[in-house]
Amino acid sequence: GNSVTQMEGPVTLSEEAFLTINCTYTATGYPSLFWYVQYPGEGLQLLLKATKADDKGSNKGFEATYRKETTSFHLEKGSVQVSDSAVYFCALIRANAGGTSYGKLTFGQGTILTVHP
Amino acid sequence: EAGVAQSPRYKIIEKRQSVAFWCNPISGHATLYWYQQILGQGPKLLIQFQNNGVVDDSQLPKDRFSAERLKGVDSTLKIQPAKLEDSAVYLCASRPKLRVAGKVHEQFFGPGTRLTVL
Numbered sequence: 001g002n003s004v005t006q007m008e009g010p011v012t013l014s015e016e017a018f019l020t021i022n023c024t025y026t027a028t029g030y031p032s033l034f035w036y037v038q039y040p041g042e043g044l045q046l047l048l049k050a051t052k053a054d055d056k057g058s059n060k061g062f063e064a065t066y067r068k069e070t071t072s073f074h075l076e077k078g079s080v081q082v083s084d085s086a087v088y089f090c091a092l093i094r095a096n097a098g099g100t101s102y103g104k105l106t107f108g109q110g111t112i113l114t115v116h117p
Numbered sequence: 118e119a120g121v122a123q124s125p126r127y128k129i130i131e132k133r134q135s136v137a138f139w140c141n142p143i144s145g146h147a148t149l150y151w152y153q154q155i156l157g158q159g160p161k162l163l164i165q166f167q168n169n170g171v172v173d174d175s176q177l178p179k180d181r182f183s184a185e186r187l188k189g190v191d192s193t194l195k196i197q198p199a200k201l202e203d204s205a206v207y208l209c210a211s212r213p214k215l216r217v218a219g220k221v222h223e224q225f226f227g228p229g230t231r232l233t234v235l
Contacts, residue, residue, distance in 0.1 A: 043121070044160070103173070105152075107161070
């Protein structure tokens with residue numbers, strides 16, 4: 001079945017440091033890939049997505065590239081802020097060859113990010 | 118546009134008691150999901166509805182969990198009787214009905230209900 005593996009956390013950084021959170025996946029077919037973020041006391045929010053190989057998703061300074069050859073979707077940000085402190089989840093959903101998604105999201109275990117001033 | 122609403126936000130019960138959670142999806146969203154998020158893990162799907170019909174309940178522990186979506190809008194998830202291992206955050210999510218070719222539909226999540234079973 002489908003699965004997502006994220007790097008072990010938590011991750012603690014100083015403000016303006018470079019961030020990488022690793023994510024690898026196992027899936028059949030043509031999965032679409034996502035990063036969700038969960039700020040303290042809030043629900044999950046979609047951060048960015050990519051629907052096919054070599055696509056780059058980006059939002060709020062975060063980026064991730066869909067790498068089919070390495071089955072990875074690593075999250076990066078060049079300069080983190082205190083406000084980026086949250087839990088980050090990598091996820092995938094099945095999609096057909098035409099890119100239409102269906103079914104449930106499969107999540108990784110989450111990575112806690114804490115950014116200090 | 119209002120988001121996905123859930124209540125209560127927190128619930129503490131004794132094991133073997135019953136509990137129910139409520140979800141109101143975004144208006145017009147036909148697909149509704151319930152996920153269970155145990156501390157330190159990612160959310161796992163319990164059940165998926167399309168309107169008022171069940172699409173996927175393969176991961177729902179049916180001996181104790183039940184869910185319904187009468188009239189295809191609000192949904193209720195019930196646990197009876199609760200066990201210690203049911204302590205988790207229960208997330209409700211919804212997405213639009215139409216499956217447009219080539220489009221990845223975002224799921225919108227509510228704030229969750231944090232259940233503690235003592």
